[in-house]
Amino acid sequence: MTRFPDWLFVLLAAAPCAASAQGASIAPHAVVIDDRLRSSTVTLYNPGAQPIEVTVGTTYGYPVTDSSGQFTLRCLDDSTTGSASRWITAYPRRFTLPPLARQTVRLLARPPQELTNGEYWARLAVTTRAASAPIERTDSAGIQVGLALEVRTLLPIYYRKGPMTTSLSFDAASASRLEDSVAFRLLMHRDGNAAFIGQVHATLVDSAGHIVREGRLPIAVYQSAEPRLQFPSAGLGSGHYRLRLEARTERPDADVGALIQAPPIRAEFDVLL
Amino acid sequence: MSSLVAVLIALAGTARGAAQATVQGQQGLTFGFNIPGVNRTIAPTDAVNAGRFYVGHRVGGQVRLTFTLPSTLSKSNGTTLKVTYSSTSAAIQTIGAGSTTTTFNPGSSKTYSYTTSPDIYVKIGGTVQPKSNQQSGIYTGTITLTVAVLQ
Numbered sequence: 001m002t003r004f005p006d007w008l009f010v011l012l013a014a015a016p017c018a019a020s021a022q023g024a025s026i027a028p029h030a031v032v033i034d035d036r037l038r039s040s041t042v043t044l045y046n047p048g049a050q051p052i053e054v055t056v057g058t059t060y061g062y063p064v065t066d067s068s069g070q071f072t073l074r075c076l077d078d079s080t081t082g083s084a085s086r087w088i089t090a091y092p093r094r095f096t097l098p099p100l101a102r103q104t105v106r107l108l109a110r111p112p113q114e115l116t117n118g119e120y121w122a123r124l125a126v127t128t129r130a131a132s133a134p135i136e137r138t139d140s141a142g143i144q145v146g147l148a149l150e151v152r153t154l155l156p157i158y159y160r161k162g163p164m165t166t167s168l169s170f171d172a173a174s175a176s177r178l179e180d181s182v183a184f185r186l187l188m189h190r191d192g193n194a195a196f197i198g199q200v201h202a203t204l205v206d207s208a209g210h211i212v213r214e215g216r217l218p219i220a221v222y223q224s225a226e227p228r229l230q231f232p233s234a235g236l237g238s239g240h241y242r243l244r245l246e247a248r249t250e251r252p253d254a255d256v257g258a259l260i261q262a263p264p265i266r267a268e269f270d271v272l273l
Numbered sequence: 274m275s276s277l278v279a280v281l282i283a284l285a286g287t288a289r290g291a292a293q294a295t296v297q298g299q300q301g302l303t304f305g306f307n308i309p310g311v312n313r314t315i316a317p318t319d320a321v322n323a324g325r326f327y328v329g330h331r332v333g334g335q336v337r338l339t340f341t342l343p344s345t346l347s348k349s350n351g352t353t354l355k356v357t358y359s360s361t362s363a364a365i366q367t368i369g370a371g372s373t374t375t376t377f378n379p380g381s382s383k384t385y386s387y388t389t390s391p392d393i394y395v396k397i398g399g400t401v402q403p404k405s406n407q408q409s410g411i412y413t414g415t416i417t418l419t420v421a422v423l424q
Contacts (some may be wrong), residue, residue, distance in 0.1 A: 014296070023297025023327070028310070031423050048297065063423045072382040073337050073421040128298075143307040144411045145346060145354065145401050149298030149324055155422040189279065197424055218335050220384065220424050253334030253387070254424060255292050 035161035069228025118161025165192035310405035
């Protein structure tokens, strides 16, 4: 474990909130394991002033959209096809991390011999015991109540074997007016053998060809998804519009190496508002 | 000041340049001293008593926030005390210029998109309901926040 410089202690002393915090920073927040190497690492750092108890494991799940079009995490049994969680192991799995120290966690993969080319998924689950309940322990006969905090962080693991390709198809777009906005549901499915992680740039064009709304939507399409894109409706009259979509395998929150690259995918739909 | 420190700490503590996620439990939820037969509610905006998590991620990303909440708290002899949560018992507060606070139901998961700031607080309150004959003593429990990076 690595000790940190004195100036960090001074900084911490000036910040009671941060200094009393318990939890961890984890980097990277998306782990790629190449079949030729079969291992990778993540680094955990404890920025707090107290030691933390850390438990590391793997589970299986991937992002999907729920009925409202929000991305959520679907957790599945790790025997499901496509899961890598049964054969990726973290070391160490349980440890105490002192204040201002960091720990490297190694992920080792032991895939089945008959594993075919493709991308396999898991989630790294890091649990840390957090702030204790701030209860004053006195001899009072009163009722004292406090709840401690625990945090669990789930990060993607991509295990890649052989050539990787990904792409996306926009199957449909539907529009609906809400109280003060218009909402679009974009039905899409992934092609290729790897997840399509990126973002959609959407523009709404009126009948005169003017762009009247514009926005970006982060997406993570492992199989299929139907995310919701919402624009303010103020000033948008009823009528026909064109919704132009462009999906790219770029995201400002992702490290370049974590994303399988694909050419931009474009589509247009007529929508009636 | 505290948000700036949190960011600096996170940057100093992990691999240089790599995207990272930071999740910290910063302050436990406390209801202090309570009177038998009298409910006590702590709002998520209560700076002193509400539970507070810090969740840091890069702008442009999304996380799914899910609470695991106890319905009863226990003292060492096994006696229990009921705790409940309402549709506004949790809140997300962005950190930095133009800070905003949005309440949500901690009984349902919440997807959050980082559009302007890489730093948010997730706060949790609730209501304890001591019975009129509730035993005195210290009642404790644990709240777990699961943060799934949607990538």
